[in-house]
Amino acid sequence: MSPTLADIAAASGYSTATVSRALRGDAAVKPETRAAVLKMCAKLGYKPSVGGRILVQGASAFVGLSLGRTDHATARYVSLLHQALSQQLTETGWALRLVGSEDFTSSLSSVGAMIIIGTKNDDPRIQLCREQGLPNVSIGHDSSNTGFSVVPDDGGGARLVARHFARTGRKKMAIMPSWHPEDDGIVRVRAAACLDEGKKLGLHPELLGPVNSLTSTLDGYRSINAARNKISGFDCLFCETDEHAIGARAALVDSGFQVPRDIAVAGFDDLPDLSADLTTVRQDIPRLAATALELVSKARRREPPQQVVLPVELVVRKSG
Amino acid sequence: MSPTLADIAAASGYSTATVSRALRGDAAVKPETRAAVLKMCAKLGYKPSVGGRILVQGASAFVGLSLGRTDHATARYVSLLHQALSQQLTETGWALRLVGSEDFTSSLSSVGAMIIIGTKNDDPRIQLCREQGLPNVSIGHDSSNTGFSVVPDDGGGARLVARHFARTGRKKMAIMPSWHPEDDGIVRVRAAACLDEGKKLGLHPELLGPVNSLTSTLDGYRSINAARNKISGFDCLFCETDEHAIGARAALVDSGFQVPRDIAVAGFDDLPDLSADLTTVRQDIPRLAATALELVSKARRREPPQQVVLPVELVVRKSG
DNA sequence: GTGCAAAATGTAAGCGCTTACATTGATTTT
């Protein structure tokens, strides 16, 4: 069987209490001690069992993961994030509990903390957590959020794209924003930033009609098809998600355009496999997950709230 | 705080042992007793804590959920299944641990059972579980599988579609199979059964070139577009997934066909929201999840293996 | 009725882990 806390304690010459504290990140334990304990854990292959009640005795061993109604785990991005969180959480003995939008309220009592994906301004889910005093961390955009949150630098990433287009000699930029009735504004900041930066750089950016979904390649395709007659006026295109960019590129190719010769296409997210040879902005999803979990710890310890913005990175590939 | 086992025991007049047994489904407890206990649990709002070590003391409180490389939680279907499992598992105090295709082997030691999605013949993941003696249940098609498995009645569902087309006076059927290099054969049984039944019914079925993905609406669209000149020879179309059917229908409409007047379109799965007004075959995903979890229990108790096939249901809507 | 196995329940000893409280030794204060 897998070694237990007691095994680690015996092997390293400390008490179970100290080992426990070291693993939980208690400030009372000396750094060298923690290091020794961690080393011994690695050596013996320690894995926490039971989903141990961490930080607060008697509290739930679960972290809830709430998806927005529209995410609904449908997007690759959300699913990757989910997996990263699940994996990293495993190492601490906690467990992730997926919470659907229907049973959010009823789940509050059975989790020790909540991670909320795709928050929007004044998201009612955050309110509910607050009322219950439940530690919560949101991943997504919410300018009004005064709690714990972590977001990728959407605006910065979009500006990188505009600058890249300008640098590579493009003259006229199209921007394809996405829109969904229930998600208003989650991703919109990308289009807005790209628009602004494009103006500054003299790319005369123009918004196309919005795509009626966040993550459907087909909708990206049809949007471009619908705007076919306008397209020849542009030589570069920015889409708010990679799914849209993929659909858009396919539509351009099917309409006889050469990508990137006639028109460069860039997306946002950089999803493994899917984004293949697309020029895009990479989000570091494992890091996003790690940061969210760090914030969960802090929230549980009632430390002061913190809003983190993670850097993103331009990845230039075949499409632009 | 939430009531504990002891609270239930006190309130119902039994010992904690009996209550625990009742909740775990131990055969030693009298049916009336179990009923009384369950009733009291409902009354007091009992929720298991800690992710209690169920059935076998000291065993892991986690059930692993392994996705195939291509599922990668990308498909709506998989994500819905995931959520259903997660929700139902919650009620027993277990937790679901998402296992990526990369770290399957290393996860084996940290879960008490494994649910494997999208298995194919001689799936190596099943082999690995066997070697470790880890209880496992597969969801997916694997004719060679002698362990626990549960699958929807794909063949039966596809035949329902063919019969529906025949009954509504269609004469010539197109079938759009899907294909993915790593998923060979998972869903293929649908096309095969529809082909067979179509022949019997005089629908002169014909296979179109396969769609190079399992769940992309865009690929469905482009496949139909590519076969545009052949399409007018058909008056009904069966697609192996709803995503394909949605893409196909969009392509047909964009090409000037009337759906379902000129050509009827049917898919498979019936995904909430997404499948909206599509004629399709409904899978009962919550039931699939429940069955899988039942099998997990049996597997843990080392009961003899069982292969379950769940019935499906034709849902006729606007597209055909 | 008595006996006896099987069925149903209780008793209590854990499980691996957390944490209130006690202890130790080093550092500072007086």
Place this chain on the structure above:
DNA sequence: AAAATCAATGTAAGCGCTTACATTTTGCAC
């Protein structure tokens, strides 16, 4: 130099739950 403080660790009492084992109840043959 004694007293007071503090950082670091140990001690041990739980946490909610499971389960080996003991005990009681039941059903049924004689």
